[in-house]
Amino acid sequence: MKKYCFGIDVGGTTIKCGLLNTEGNLLDKWEIPTRLEENGSYILPDIAETINRKLEERGLTKNEIEGIGLDIPGPVNEDGVCMLAVNLHWGQVNIVREMEKLTGIRTKAVNDANAAALGECWKGGGAGHKNLIMVTLGTGIGGGIVVEGKVIAGAHGSGGEIGHVHVTEELTEPCNCGNVGCLEQVASATGIVLLAKMQLEKDKETPSVLRGKQFTAKDVWDAVKAGDEVADAVAEKFGLYLGRALASFASVTDPEIYVIGGGVSKAGPVLLDYVQKYYRQYAFPGCKDAAFALATLGNDAGVYGAAKLVL
């Protein structure tokens, strides 16, 4: 076993880089900008260059490196081929082949939400478990499914794309994916704001701190904590849609634990209460006692998870 590895989390603006030892300690962390020019063709060479520099700076040789794990915002199949990553201006890119050619170091690649799931399972909110479902509630919703310590990429790189399961008939506007009634439309940060607007419209007579204002998902959760009646009804709906969706996933991979991360999860444990309530109502009896936890690694989840890929 070699002693070090790299975890590289490629985003649309910056690339987060980590040097870890093979026990999973993050020894060094830095960022480089994501250059989108020329169809994102500088991205992989820039990563190769920053890795080579880090090796030089630390006096390490490639023989000491177990591998490079890399995650990107888009589907990646089991062979490490990205099909399409609009945020990187990429079409089809064979990430693994190109990085191995550029660096001479063994590389693996995965979708960013899957990397976050693997990271949280290894060193975060799901540490100590081998079977986990991670939900990332941000502007959109991402997810990652870990079974026996491995993340499920899926036949089309869509494993864990749980933001796009159908959960409701009450919407008419289409989701970004083209379908209508996706989980992402009602349980992401933007979804929570939409639910709140609908609830304010419905409960016209009920006073609420949200009424007549521009507000964010954070404002909605703050109102929930302050006992706001309309906000509470929104949290119930959020809990129903997300909890019931997780209950249906329970019948598929039957995980030990659900880990909730992303910006929306900063609302804290109160969010888990609403989700668990409906999860336990709808889950198959054998799965009802699964655990729930908040993510703990924040923006480092991807770096940890990417690194874990090569260990």
Next chain:
Amino acid sequence: MKKYCFGIDVGGTTIKCGLLNTEGNLLDKWEIPTRLEENGSYILPDIAETINRKLEERGLTKNEIEGIGLDIPGPVNEDGVCMLAVNLHWGQVNIVREMEKLTGIRTKAVNDANAAALGECWKGGGAGHKNLIMVTLGTGIGGGIVVEGKVIAGAHGSGGEIGHVHVTEELTEPCNCGNVGCLEQVASATGIVLLAKMQLEKDKETPSVLRGKQFTAKDVWDAVKAGDEVADAVAEKFGLYLGRALASFASVTDPEIYVIGGGVSKAGPVLLDYVQKYYRQYAFPGCKDAAFALATLGNDAGVYGAAKLVL
């Protein structure tokens, strides 16, 4: 690599036994009765005895046997421990430990629906694929999830228990599992009959060959094929509930193919048409082109799948 293995499919009435070579050819197939007396405590010794006899009859030694794969009607965790199998009159039974003690041969064990999934993936309707979701439509609904050629047992032995996902608000009676609105309540053989009764009640004025009769799920599908309007509406609902559920599973493990088996699947390709219609409507765009097939191994699926466990 040794040359032979056993696949043992334990049901509530009979135990189907198979001797296979390690290429997966079924060389011999026989049955013994399932003795339920004394809390099913004869079941594993009976299996050990029939295996020993077969070895003797064939002039084989234990050294030539790769292992025994065994499936049962109930949840089995990753260590081969059955939690509860009411149809075998079993409480908790450590199948793997007991069979290995009884036979001196390496054993693995799994839930019967999971074995069928593995069998169909190996030698049946899903042959040539590594990622599959199998749905068994019988009196109830079972399922099995295969990822990278391995079946997902789940943390509580409930991996693939897809009969109990919530799919509808239109029922009030509880499912056997205690929840209300499970897939099994509307898409199993009994579920299709229930849907048909509800549809006949709703379309009071529409003529139908089913009206005023006792009928089975097979009768409903025969009516669909004969162009019966009420039966067609039932098939649409069946397709909606099952197809939309499979579309949500697509976002979890993203399989290459869905294989539909069990008694109800004898309706043939027409059944797939209704399921695919709604699957393609609701699935995440990247998963919409997944394949659909009917199971082909019939009652042998469990024997094949159990055998595959040890290869």
